[in-house]
Amino acid sequence: MEKKNNQPEEKNKQSEPSTEELKNYIAQLEEKVKKLENLAKVSNENYLQLQKEVELLRTRHREEILNQRKYGIEKLAKELLEVVDNFERALKHMSQMEGCKEAYIGVEMIYKQLLKVLENHGVKPIEVDKFDHNLCEAVATVPTDQVEENTILEVVQKGYMLHDKVLRPAKVVVAVGKEEIT
Secondary structure: OHHHHHHHHHHHHHHOOOHHHHHHHHHHHHHHHHHHHHHHHHHHHHHHHHHHHHHHHHHHHHHHHHHHHHHOOHHHHHHHHHHHHHHHHHHHHHHOOOOOHHHHHHHHHHHHHHHHHHHHOOEEEOOOOEOOOOOEEEEEEEEOOOOOOOEEEEEEEOOEEEOOEEEEOEEEEEEEOOOOOO
16 A cells, blocks of 8 residues: 555656746746836837827828918919909009099909908018018119118019918019218
């Protein structure tokens, strides 16, 4: 009977790992835990970076939509400015003709209505007295000492803004200082 009792003890001793094996196994598990922690840290950093990128994309998309709403009529407005110019030429010509008073009044009403529609959509004329290269384009200069330098003497073509953006710069004639002849 003693053999029967010894056999299970021997089996238990063989199945129990040694202290060294347990230490190696714990070290392997700790190494796996470190790798998984690093993987989790990297994954979390990647996730946070992706979240930032998504938020930037959302912000950029919102800005693009706002700009599209704000400036979406730019091309149409530029083309309509040519119509405005033609109305102004027609009104100037009609004002010098006799017998066109009723037609002049009708054309002027349509012209004002067109300007009002453009204004309702953010298109407004540029109004400046001094030359500003951001708003005007100098098509000619006139040397004079009668007015201050950079004063606009004549507007050849009106300029227009679309909200805060120059749609078309004003084409102007600008006063420059007279050079002294010696």
